[in-house]
Amino acid sequence: MAGLVNGEWVKGDIADSETKSGSFEREETQFRNWIMPPAESGRYQLFVSYTCPWASRTLIFRKLKGLEDHIPLSIAKPAMGDEGWEYDKPQDAGKHLREVHHHHQLYTATDSDYTGKVSVPILWDRRQGRIVNNESADIIRILNSAFDDLTGNDLDFYPESLRDKIDAWNDLIYPKLNNGVYRAGFAKEQAAYDEAVSEVFEALDRVESHLATRRYLAGVYLTEADWRLFVTLVRFDAAYHGVFKCNIRRIEDYPHLSNYLRELYQWPGVSETVNLEHIKQGYYSIKAVNPTCIVPMGPELDFERAHDRERLPGKGIYQRTGAAQ
Numbered sequence: 001m002a003g004l005v006n007g008e009w010v011k012g013d014i015a016d017s018e019t020k021s022g023s024f025e026r027e028e029t030q031f032r033n034w035i036m037p038p039a040e041s042g043r044y045q046l047f048v049s050y051t052c053p054w055a056s057r058t059l060i061f062r063k064l065k066g067l068e069d070h071i072p073l074s075i076a077k078p079a080m081g082d083e084g085w086e087y088d089k090p091q092d093a094g095k096h097l098r099e100v101h102h103h104h105q106l107y108t109a110t111d112s113d114y115t116g117k118v119s120v121p122i123l124w125d126r127r128q129g130r131i132v133n134n135e136s137a138d139i140i141r142i143l144n145s146a147f148d149d150l151t152g153n154d155l156d157f158y159p160e161s162l163r164d165k166i167d168a169w170n171d172l173i174y175p176k177l178n179n180g181v182y183r184a185g186f187a188k189e190q191a192a193y194d195e196a197v198s199e200v201f202e203a204l205d206r207v208e209s210h211l212a213t214r215r216y217l218a219g220v221y222l223t224e225a226d227w228r229l230f231v232t233l234v235r236f237d238a239a240y241h242g243v244f245k246c247n248i249r250r251i252e253d254y255p256h257l258s259n260y261l262r263e264l265y266q267w268p269g270v271s272e273t274v275n276l277e278h279i280k281q282g283y284y285s286i287k288a289v290n291p292t293c294i295v296p297m298g299p300e301l302d303f304e305r306a307h308d309r310e311r312l313p314g315k316g317i318y319q320r321t322g323a324a325q
């Protein structure tokens, strides 16, 4: 594996320890603390990579919840080096850790004996000099509400009344799509690859037919479930189709999914969280799946093209006060 063992960095292939049986099984995240409101401005910091879909969803929430002035951001280089994720310039993580060169420093500062995978994204506490949470599913829920007193932003991506629907979509989209593409890409046996790719396309087909008649996954409101799907869709044709061999169809070949993807990409602020160059460089530099590390020139993608989603009824993002945006 590549990662930390008792606080020491060990070199190795990404995902090596997660593919022991021939199929890819994602390692559980270990820091799962919460921030209780009222949260302080400038105290928490996000460490991300534009390559990573899990990090991408936290970037989208930071943007849409109006947190850019309150949560400083550190962006790793697009590709991992010999010591995992690293930063172009040393990052200031508060008085306990003034110079972060490698992402693993944040882990050992939190637990000097840490053993496990060193992943982005991280929500970091600058004051205490430790990781609050390194599970993006938690981080987006924290950002969804913990800072609302500070920002006055009452957009709610996980409204009470839609939770059953959102949870049901998350239960499909995480294993079959978000993680499904990785199971395809990192499979070490044909059968594991075949199974994963079939599941990816079955899920895409299902979402395509759902979105033919609904604006968003949970209906008229744009929710967390949509952003969790978006981060995989936006990487699909540029990365997963090629380097992870998810190539039965492209997202461009799906009329509803591709229009839906463009609507979400064009949502104010969202395109700034997507860096296709980093995405291509990041995925194509994973030696285990692309030994030459050559980054392809294509495909040509234009997410700014018009979409047709206005034909479907939509109310935008749910607001806690009850009115839609």
Ligand SMILES: N[C@@H](CCC(=O)N[C@@H](CS)C(=O)NCC(=O)O)C(=O)O
Binding pocket: 002, 003, 014, 015, 028, 029, 051, 052, 053, 054, 055, 084, 117, 118, 119, 120, 121, 134, 135, 136, 137
């Ligand atoms: N459960 C984590 C997963 C994050 C994750 O796996 N990130 C990948 C990048 S896409 C990573 O940093 N991997 C490092 C490694 O495997 O060594 C989350 O959603 O926050």
